[in-house]
Structures are given as C-alpha cells and as structure tokens.
Amino acid sequence: MRRGERIILWAVAAVLAAGLARALMLESGARDKEIPFYSAAPPETARAAMDLYRKYRCKDCHSLYTLRDMLQAVPAPMLDGIGSLRSRDWLFAYLSSPDPQQILPSRLKPQYRMPSFAALPVDERNLLADYLASLKVKDWYLQETRRLEHEKLTGEATLPASQPGSDK
Numbered sequence: 001m002r003r004g005e006r007i008i009l010w011a012v013a014a015v016l017a018a019g020l021a022r023a024l025m026l027e028s029g030a031r032d033k034e035i036p037f038y039s040a041a042p043p044e045t046a047r048a049a050m051d052l053y054r055k056y057r058c059k060d061c062h063s064l065y066t067l068r069d070m071l072q073a074v075p076a077p078m079l080d081g082i083g084s085l086r087s088r089d090w091l092f093a094y095l096s097s098p099d100p101q102q103i104l105p106s107r108l109k110p111q112y113r114m115p116s117f118a119a120l121p122v123d124e125r126n127l128l129a130d131y132l133a134s135l136k137v138k139d140w141y142l143q144e145t146r147r148l149e150h151e152k153l154t155g156e157a158t159l160p161a162s163q164p165g166s167d168k
C-alpha cells in the first residue's frame, strides 16, 4: 500500500470513529431528556381517575404532566411521581382525612391549602388513591422529585439529611 493510500484510509477511519462517538453522545443526551414520570395504571383506571381529577378541580392547584394547567396559581406540590414518594394507603388516608393538614402541615393561606375530600364516595377516593399510587418516577429522577416536593411543602430548596415520617 502506498503512503498516500494509507493516509486516506486513516482519514476515513477517523471520520467513522468521530461519527460513532457522536452517535453515542446523542444517545445518552436523549436519555437525559427522557420524561421520567409515568403511570402504571391500566387505561380504564387512568381515564376514570382523570374524570374525577377534573371534576374535583385537583388541576386548579396541582400540576400533572399528563394534564398541564397553565392558569394554576397555587404553589401546590406536583403530583407527577407521587406514587414513588407516598404509599397507596397514605394517599387514601390523606384524601379521606377531614383535616389533611393534620397529616401534612401547610405553610399556605387557608384558601390555598389541600381541601378535605373526606365527603367523596369511598369508591371515588379509592380510585383516586389507586391512580395517584400508580404515578411513578424513574429512579434517576427520584431524588430531584423528592427535592421539588420538599421545596413546595416547606419553601426550603434543599432536602434535610434525613426526612423522618415523610416517606412511605
């Protein structure tokens, strides 16, 4: 092989290697931008729960990726990933409590606080709890989801080293 040919071969190899490296980088970049929230609920549950979610105006205060409400004015925690932070039993008890602030203290003015949904029919509370418990967050975004929740609930931007009682 002549010297000129060898140079061309090396140049082609370098271009191919650069292309491969770029493709790999794009691949990992795409993963960073992947939406970390999802629901593990069957479609019928999701649909029925979303009807209640609208009917009881949860969306006036809470954000949920699947149901953006841009007019939202209350700094309520987002509910995306809530099923990775709270158990189904906790969620059912919270929705059933005559005074939700006894379970989760509020820093907000009374009119912005989580209302009591204790008066809803038990099957509706069950359905909402099932659906909320199905809203998961992928592991790589769990810690950031915890931090965002903590910030909404307390106004503090950083998580304490340990959070007694705030977990399942």
Ligand code: HEC
Pocket (backbone or CB within 6 Å): 052, 053, 056, 057, 058, 059, 060, 061, 062, 074, 075, 076, 077, 079, 082, 086, 091, 094, 100, 101, 104, 105, 106, 107, 108, 111, 112, 113, 114, 115, 117, 128, 132, 149, 153
């Ligand atoms: C008036 C505004 C408002 C409405 C309407 C509302 N919420 Fe809330 N919700 C809040 C606020 C604010 C909090 C945080 C606790 C507090 O400050 O009372 C909260 C907390 C929660 C939490 C606990 C979140 C966490 O981080 O642990 C869940 C779950 C929840 N709400 C579900 C619902 C569901 C389901 C509905 C509809 C049936 C609903 N909320 C309707 C304002 C609201």
